[in-house]
Amino acid sequence: MSKTIYDIAxxxxxxxxxxxxxFNQAESVKPETREKVLKxxxxxxxxxxxxxxxLASKKKNRIVMLAPVMSNYFFTEVLKGIQDSLAEENYELxxxxxxxxxxxxxQVAETLKKxxxxxxxxxxxxxxxxxxKALQKFNVPVxxxxxxxxIFDSVSFNNEEGAYLATEYLIEKGFKRIxxxxxxxxxxxxxxxxxxxxxxxxxxxxxxxxxxxxxxxDMARDGFTELSGYEAMNKILAMDPLSDAVFCTSxxxxxxxxxxxxxxxVDLPLISFDNLTISEYIGLSTVxxxxxDMGFRATNKLIQRLHNPDxxxxxxxxxxxxxxxxxxxxxxxxxx
Amino acid sequence: MSKTIYDIAxxxxxxxxxxxxxFNQAESVKPETREKVLKxxxxxxxxxxxxxxxLASKKKNRIVMLAPVMSNYFFTEVLKGIQDSLAEENYELxxxxxxxxxxxxxQVAETLKKxxxxxxxxxxxxxxxxxxKALQKFNVPVxxxxxxxxIFDSVSFNNEEGAYLATEYLIEKGFKRIxxxxxxxxxxxxxxxxxxxxxxxxxxxxxxxxxxxxxxxDMARDGFTELSGYEAMNKILAMDPLSDAVFCTSxxxxxxxxxxxxxxxVDLPLISFDNLTISEYIGLSTVxxxxxDMGFRATNKLIQRLHNPDxxxxxxxxxxxxxxxxxxxxxxxxxx
DNA sequence: CTGAAAGCGCTTACAG
DNA sequence: CTGAAAGCGCTTACAG
Numbered sequence: 006m007s008k009t010i011y012d013i014a015x016x017x018x019x020x021x022x023x024x025x026x027x028f029n030q031a032e033s034v035k036p037e038t039r040e041k042v043l044k045x046x047x048x049x050x051x052x053x054x055x056x057x058x059x060l061a062s063k064k065k066n067r068i069v070m071l072a073p074v075m076s077n078y079f080f081t082e083v084l085k086g087i088q089d090s091l092a093e094e095n096y097e098l099x100x101x102x103x104x105x106x107x108x109x110x111x112q113v114a115e116t117l118k119k120x121x122x123x124x125x126x127x128x129x130x131x132x133x134x135x136x137x138k139a140l141q142k143f144n145v146p147v148x149x150x151x152x153x154x155x156i157f158d159s160v161s162f163n164n165e166e167g168a169y170l171a172t173e174y175l176i177e178k179g180f181k182r183i184x185x186x187x188x189x190x191x192x193x194x195x196x197x198x199x200x201x202x203x204x205x206x207x208x209x210x211x212x213x214x215x216x217x218x219x220x221x222x223d224m225a226r227d228g229f230t231e232l233s234g235y236e237a238m239n240k241i242l243a244m245d246p247l248s249d250a251v252f253c254t255s256x257x258x259x260x261x262x263x264x265x266x267x268x269x270x271v272d273l274p275l276i277s278f279d280n281l282t283i284s285e286y287i288g289l290s291t292v293x294x295x296x297x298d299m300g301f302r303a304t305n306k307l308i309q310r311l312h313n314p315d316x317x318x319x320x321x322x323x324x325x326x327x328x329x330x331x332x333x334x335x336x337x338x339x340x341x
Numbered sequence: 342m343s344k345t346i347y348d349i350a351x352x353x354x355x356x357x358x359x360x361x362x363x364f365n366q367a368e369s370v371k372p373e374t375r376e377k378v379l380k381x382x383x384x385x386x387x388x389x390x391x392x393x394x395x396l397a398s399k400k401k402n403r404i405v406m407l408a409p410v411m412s413n414y415f416f417t418e419v420l421k422g423i424q425d426s427l428a429e430e431n432y433e434l435x436x437x438x439x440x441x442x443x444x445x446x447x448q449v450a451e452t453l454k455k456x457x458x459x460x461x462x463x464x465x466x467x468x469x470x471x472x473x474k475a476l477q478k479f480n481v482p483v484x485x486x487x488x489x490x491x492i493f494d495s496v497s498f499n500n501e502e503g504a505y506l507a508t509e510y511l512i513e514k515g516f517k518r519i520x521x522x523x524x525x526x527x528x529x530x531x532x533x534x535x536x537x538x539x540x541x542x543x544x545x546x547x548x549x550x551x552x553x554x555x556x557x558x559d560m561a562r563d564g565f566t567e568l569s570g571y572e573a574m575n576k577i578l579a580m581d582p583l584s585d586a587v588f589c590t591s592x593x594x595x596x597x598x599x600x601x602x603x604x605x606x607v608d609l610p611l612i613s614f615d616n617l618t619i620s621e622y623i624g625l626s627t628v629x630x631x632x633x634d635m636g637f638r639a640t641n642k643l644i645q646r647l648h649n650p651d652x653x654x655x656x657x658x659x660x661x662x663x664x665x666x667x668x669x670x671x672x673x674x675x676x677x
Numbered sequence: 678c679t680g681a682a683a684g685c686g687c688t689t690a691c692a693g
Numbered sequence: 694c695t696g697a698a699a700g701c702g703c704t705t706a707c708a709g
Contacts, residue, residue: 022680022681025703026679029705034679054456055457056701061704063685102434260623283619286599287623358698362694370695389687392685392686393687393688394688395701399688693696
């Protein structure tokens with residue numbers, strides 16, 4: 006039913022090798038022959054069979070993105086960056102969802118084993134040194150996005166520094182009892198952000214208090230949900246004495262937190278993390294994370310490695326920027 | 342470097358046919374032989390070459406999702422539905438981004454031509470009858486998501502009815518000058534939603550006025566952006582007399598619209614369209630669109646067709662539900 | 678510039 | 694239950 010290269014060759018009165026060359030090394034075919042073949046190709050609606058091409062040429066022209074939890078903004082921004090970077094290259098993109106965190110490693114390993122692709126982008130997947138070394142054994146080009154390691158190329162973000170800046174900002178405005186609206190304690194972003202929060206307190210001579218680390222009960226997406234933020238802010242509002250400012254570990258959570266504040270008619274200074282598009286519209290002060298850029302740069306890096314496998318491992322770290330809006334400004338400042 | 346079926350066969354002391362059978366028709370291999378092969382496979386870290394398998398078996402076990410504009414919530418929700426539906430099946434998912442609207446048809450046609458996959462999901466792609474018929478010629482299983490046609494299977498949403506319900510709701514609350522916060526005029530969702538808006542006015546004896554159809558200037562993503570909503574609401578607020586309620590054509594736009602309202606300290610009743618997760622947290626009354634379900638159901642439908650190509654074309658239409666929150670409630674009602 | 682032929686790594690009747 | 698062999702639809706030295 007579907008046309009093959011033989012059908013085209015016969016109809017054009019040439020060999021299959023010539024038809025193949027028209028697609029792959031057009032210059033080496035006499036212009037008239039090329040035209041003739043192309044004409045037949047067009048008439049008969051032929052398209053090379055991708056699998057046969059891949060098998061024969063040992064090229065796949067495909068890169069695979071592996072990532073957990075699709076339904077979030079971070080993912081789509083990174084994806085856009087990847088696609089824009091890929092747009093100029095002759096690669097197809099496959100997306101594989103890494104489901105349950107528990108055996109994320111096995112899911113990734115299984116995918117790498119299949120060797121569908123020339124290269125792989127591991128997005129927001131955090132593995133131990135040991136696991137990464139095991140993945141390295143598959144000997145396929147990999148670039149980590151939103152994770153750091155010296156074993157693979159990586160494009161990451163300095164979460165610790167972001168949290169530090171946000172917390173320091175609140176401190177410099179005079180706040181002393183600063184709560185941190187946290188998420189799953191052993192998730193990598195939370196670890197790093199908590200570290201930055203603590204360092205800021207420490208360097209400004211404020212004692213860290215475990216009671217100011219507050220988490221919601223909803224643990225979907227590691228607790229990075231609106232609901233979790235809402236729950237956590239309600240806990241904060243139930244504290245006595247109330248904290249005088251809040252560093253929230255994600256904009257999504259901050260949306261929930263703002264709802265709780267509104268319901269309680271309380272105006273606590275709130276700074277958050279991510280800088281989603283929506284944040285501008287809800288007046289959220291936040292730490293900007295260049296998600297699109299990270300996806301774009303990581304893809305460039307991966308493609309460079311495909312062209313030149315002997316490149317040294319390279320790690321690119323993106324730095325945070327504060328974006329200040331009304332959530333920290335239109336509130337009563339502390340007057341000492 | 343990479344192991345082949347020959348390496349395994351040799352190491353296990355069997356033929357390649359037997360190794361192949363272990364993977365494909367395990368029952369027909371003697372248990373001891375199977376164990377022996379599996380042991381070698383495991384030791385040597387073998388995995389069948391997907392392209393060679395596909396070429397030889399003429400199966401691909403792959404479905405492709407084609408969709409425009411990745412970076413939106415609709416897309417990710419649908420995607421989640423697709424993935425969950427696929428999780429139980431032995432299919433891989435590929436995602437192809439359809440970029441510029443102008444030649445969306447060609448992009449889709451090119452992708453179908455490649456025949457990577459057994460089946461295709463066309464998400465939020467709106468083609469003319471003529472174009473769909475042309476796509477039909479490729480003779481590959483297709484299911485439309487968020488579009489309706491009798492040429493292919495489809496899972497769609499009744500936009501007209503959704504807009505009708507939202508507008509009627511405002512009318513029944515006593516509002517008469519109801520503005521519609523619109524987007525790209527010739528986009529399919531806008532056409533249908535405008536139709537529903539007009540029908541509601543008509544059936545309740547309210548005259549339609551072109552001046553109450555307001556659009557922002559930002560036309561990215563067909564005008565379905567926060568910015569566009571913000572701009573449009575500012576135009577509404579500049580009207581004299583002011584409209585007394587607003588039907589907004591998407592939650593994303595409503596986020597921008599709410600910002601404008603807040604800045605002007607005006608409290609206009611606002612009902613919107615989509616029911617994003619965030620909408621609950623910003624108190625947005627809206628029309629619920631079951632995006633996840635649509636993705637899930639469409640995938641089921643496609644897979645059924647793969648199993649049984651002679652199935653009659655089937656069209657599933659999902660119906661809207663109003664979700665009422667504070668944006669239409671905590672505002673002054675009209676007292677006649 | 679072009680063709681004949683080998684080969685990519687599998688699957689699957691066919692025979693035994 | 695298992696193997697030898699043909700074939701899937703291409704690409705690419707090799708030779709001319």
